[in-house]
Amino acid sequence: MPKVLVPLADGFEDIEALTVIDVLKRAGIEVETAGITGSLVMSKSGVRMHTDSRIVDMEVLKHDGIVIPGGDRSVESLMKSEKVMKIVQLLADNGKMVAAICAGPLILSKLGILKEKRATIAPGLEKNLGRPRGERVVIDGNVITSQGPGTAMDFSLSIVQYLMGKSEALRVKKELIA
Numbered sequence: 001m002p003k004v005l006v007p008l009a010d011g012f013e014d015i016e017a018l019t020v021i022d023v024l025k026r027a028g029i030e031v032e033t034a035g036i037t038g039s040l041v042m043s044k045s046g047v048r049m050h051t052d053s054r055i056v057d058m059e060v061l062k063h064d065g066i067v068i069p070g071g072d073r074s075v076e077s078l079m080k081s082e083k084v085m086k087i088v089q090l091l092a093d094n095g096k097m098v099a100a101i102c103a104g105p106l107i108l109s110k111l112g113i114l115k116e117k118r119a120t121i122a123p124g125l126e127k128n129l130g131r132p133r134g135e136r137v138v139i140d141g142n143v144i145t146s147q148g149p150g151t152a153m154d155f156s157l158s159i160v161q162y163l164m165g166k167s168e169a170l171r172v173k174k175e176l177i178a
Helices: 014-026 072-080 082-093 105-110 149-164 166-176
Strands: 003-008 030-035 040-042 048-050 065-068 097-101 137-140 143-146
Touching: 003 014, 003 082, 014 030, 014 149, 014 166, 065 082, 065 105, 065 149, 072 082, 072 105, 082 097, 082 105, 097 105, 097 149, 105 143, 137 149, 143 149, 149 166
Parallel strands: 003 030, 003 065, 065 097, 097 143
Antiparallel strands: 040 048, 137 143
């Protein structure tokens, strides 16, 4: 069973994080949430969430990928975390899936992961990408990017397809009536 890391910081975008977590779990993918400053984080809309672990305790290469939710404040905090940046780079360097939505692709851009990749990002942030695309979800090799809360379901199902195959993504999509 694939295992995916979802790092969370205060201000994370609720829909982007929780949709990913729910859809991936429905597909049988193990999801580990990790707080960057502790195990209690608060979403952009004020929802408190206990994470499975703390980012400092990560054994990164046990994961098949990482999903970075958006939320401006959260993404800023994630970018300031040396540990998070090292984790994202290590997973990318090892050919693992690296997925980001909304402002999340800023982290991938800052690390140079998107240098030769097609990607999408929240509208208005396209100048931060070398090869921006206007599509809702863009998959280029092991990198999956998406635009924002309204694209969270498509993004999540794309991750399922990448990790589990098209038939599993279609099964989950049908179950969700998406």
